[in-house]
Amino acid sequence: MNKQEIGTFLLRVMLGVTFFMHGLSKFQGGLDNISGWFQSIGIPGFMAYAVATIEVAGGIALIVGLGTRIISVLFACILAGAIIYVKLPAGFMGNEEGAGYEMDLMLMVLALHLVLNGSRFLSLDSKLLTYKKGQESKSIAS
Template sequence: MTDTRTAPWGLLTLRVTLGVFFLLHAYLKFFVFTPAGTVGFFQSLGLPGLLAWAVMLGELAGGLALIAGLWTRPVALLLLIPVVGSIWTPHFAAGFWFSNEGGGWEFPLFWALALVVQALLGDGPYAWRASPSLRALRA
């Protein structure tokens, strides 16, 4: 049975944490690796450089949307695309454990599952636009 007193706060925590993590990854790509470095890395994997820009902007916009609680379900599902993509390229070859050299796919898989959970459960409190599932919990 779901505890309706605390479940919304779990949703809020998950949503904001996911959003912050995406903002941190966008920051890393823009200010540490730099856009040119990120594009070069994508190209070294055989991916188009334009995809690097889509990922960087998607992480930035998606992170902000999750923190705000704006279109939480579709944003969580859209953010699955780069996360699942990172499992196959480049993390899959490094094995399961993320502590392996090159970072395995353990952490991206966990992140993908957290996004699926967020999409299934909805916004949580303090969302810009609360989903119908949240309104049902409040009733």
Template sequence: MNTSTSQSLDATTAQDWGATLLRISLGLMWVTHALLKIVVYTLPGTAQFFGSVGLPGFMVYPVVAMELAGGAALLLGFYGRQVSLLLAPILLVAAWVHLPNGWVFTNPKGGWEYPVFLLAATIAHWLLGDGKLALRRSRMFAPA
């Protein structure tokens, strides 16, 4: 006879909390990467890097704005699935930029491993949804 008063975590609740952890982790990653470009590399420095890999330097401004606003939206759970879809192209471009450097991200100039992993996590978030503690959910552009 089990006299334990502890409650087990059912599968649906576990999935919801897993989706929440994924959403918050992605949000933190986006915000910190935006701040890295602003504070450490500086916007002009990041624009110069963009130019060195064949991207227009002015694109740093919309990219950083999307990273910062998108990361904040993910942290809050504000239309998270849609935000993930909007941020995915940034990761596709990052993977493309790092493709010539090989797979491992610790290679000189970084490989494509990390951006592709983040892209997979972003797609997983889109598929799973926002989980718990989300401010505003929407089914628009969500899988059926």
């Protein structure tokens, strides 16, 4: 274990918590309302359900370190969509009409870091991969 692994672990957990909370707020606010808002900005309404589910389930998965790279790709796609469809007109820092895309861009870079590097420290992925490797070596030895 080194400082980079601990740092990446902290990034993974914070990204997971952030997305979990955003997804949870979508469910609490009513997905029908979110769906209507998605439609009003030109995104199919069913995507609200997909995004909220990915945010909640993916957030939990990142916190425990399960499927980190795959979930991070999904999060990067969600963030790219948020920047393009919602935040871009307001600019980097935002304007009186709404928030800018600086935070979304930062979260997307964080997600891409996890895609490229993974995060094995205190992750279920590392436990499952160790188990699988152990099983393969036992089969080969037999």
